[in-house]
Amino acid sequence: MLTDLDRTGPIPLYFQVARELEAAIRSGRIAPGARLQNEIAIAEGLGLSRPTIRRAMETLVDKGLLVRRRGIGTQVVQGQVTRQVELTSLYEDLKSSHHQPGTRVLEHDVRPADTSVAEALSITEGSDVVYLRRQRSTDGVAVAVLTNYLPLDLADITTAQLQERGLYEILRGRGVIIRVANQRIGARRAHGDESTLLDIDRGGPVLTMERVAYDAAGRPVEFGHHCYRPDMYSFETTLVAR
Template sequence: MEPDVDDLGAGELKHVWVRRKIQELVAASSLRPGDALIGERQLEEEFGVSRITVRRAIADLVQDGALVRVKGKGTFVSHGMVRSTLHLASFNEDMRAAGFEPSTRVITATTTAPPREAAHHLGLPPHAEAHLVARLRLANGAPVSVDESWLPPSLLPGLLDHDLTGSLYRVLAASGYPVERVEQTVEAAAAPERIARLLDVEPGAPVLLFHRRSFSGRNEPGTPIEYSISTYRSDRYQISMHLGPH
């Protein structure tokens, strides 16, 4: 049975009404992040609407970051989406500004051969090695990104002796090389199996891929100090921008 007109807000569309009802259902059921939402057929019966209306409402909530779909498993309550403006800040600063508690798990901290792009940015001679710091970044205990940072051992000989579960930028600043300027590109990508396992998503799931070139020193071009590749879950991280005339 379709909802009565009196049940709908002024000018409210049915899928918007269902979206609101699903949010109320989640709250009333005390569902926690990671808990499964009831099936689409049950939602049809619960609200007396068509499958198309239910699916559109769920799609809106997925887009908003309130729900997340896992292929072959169902729809779940999201851990929340971090919305970040494009600015120079550490992961920890970004998460706290968005209202999340950040944490970090070190995956790898070693010295090894860097990829070509990292070696080029850092100005390393052929066959030279670089520090690799790979970390899983979490917000409220849920995985958000995998960060792989390449840094020059000649400038940072004691880097790997530091506690790397906090802000890497603070470690760099304490070592005399604060990050003053970055060049960054962002692209859509599919999660490779290794990264997917860490982010707790299916291999091939959509992710945001950040390539960042960091410099120390206020005068351009500055000292290349870090090359990083960060892979973010696209259902838990969103970029916002403020643009104006120029």
Template sequence: MVAPDYNDLLLAWSSGLKRDTPVPYYYQLKQMIKNDIESGALKHGDQIPTEHELSAALGISRPTIRQCMSELVNEGYLVRVKGKGTFVTGRKIEANYIQRHQSFHTMVRESGLTPSTKVLSFKLIPGIPEYNEKLQIPITDELFYLYRLCLANDEPMLLIESYMPAKRFPGLLEVDFSDNELYATLRSKYGLKPLMLIREIESRNARPEEARLLSIPRNKAISYVTNVALDEDNVPFEYSVSRYRSDRHKFTVYMRC
């Protein structure tokens, strides 16, 4: 039997199905479940009723239910756990970051979730010619290397590697970036005024270590994003490489026609 907590949802889904429309049942149900995830009525970790339970409660066939569930899994809203069932993964984090810069913490809070950060590495390293060139500094200059895992409701979402000129930010190693945001720190501690980002986006398959840290299967597609950040004088101050879970993010772009 379906758990009592689902009675109201099942009733809403059943009454929400339009029986006299050409819109397929699987699509109608899919949209209702997505809306309940986005609104928070269904939360991360909630178990979805079985195909049999949904079919009986809604009066539609199991193949129709299966198609609906498969599409929600493919879109990252649900996950199937062998031997246990189908569970909600949670709302996708929506970023308008292609148009304007948003910190991860801002994106997560705007999605109604709780952000946190784990610092995987933070140290002074020798210059890397390719990155020093992007930062427009001598190839012999040292860099600060900051590697972070960003989480939403304790679920891994994003890996960020940042490279910054060490000479420009003396004392930066004293900052705990598990509790402080990078750009907010650079503004307050060094008077930095970020102006713009030069951003490149592509899709790649996750490498084993990336997959382990992001808690995703090996070779699953991720969004691979590189940034060169410029200050108000058009001087680069950070080069970063970010790896977003593509099943838990969506990016919104606004364009003039």
């Protein structure tokens, strides 16, 4: 698809390569998630210099169309997940936007609540709570690390349920209906094993969301703090002037 390069005209070769690759990605001729050859192989195949190909690739990385991944190389970015700031779970949002959600349960146990968890769930510090930590993927690509704390009366939720369904769907099945939530969105650097779980550079940036959700009676039933791959995920909201 890169055989019609104008090697004598005024348009830089790197720009022509980037333009043709972008057109192929946006049209679907190069599928989301596809891996590209390395720069040396592409340069040799086209009879161009490696710096020319590198600059073309960097142009598409800057546009968010390509991503360089450790141990994999240069890959076409999967379609980004755009999430409305609403009372829904990530699992539900992925399904409603025709993505295939996947869940890997990293930790699932009962542990004492520290100060921040106790305050969020309106319980005594040191009281037992249900602790969940999951890796969420979309179409086979990791997009988020989800950490949640639940009241102890929800301790009978199983790991198998968490692997197969979204947390809010599980809660609704138990008669727990979330009516309101306080939520904070931010950003920070990845820490701990987050870089590995999200397949990003060590200490790279992540989007964050912290939420305390309440049921119809006003009882806090979930405290979550999550982090997301910024090249795969964005929040969207509508603002109205008063």
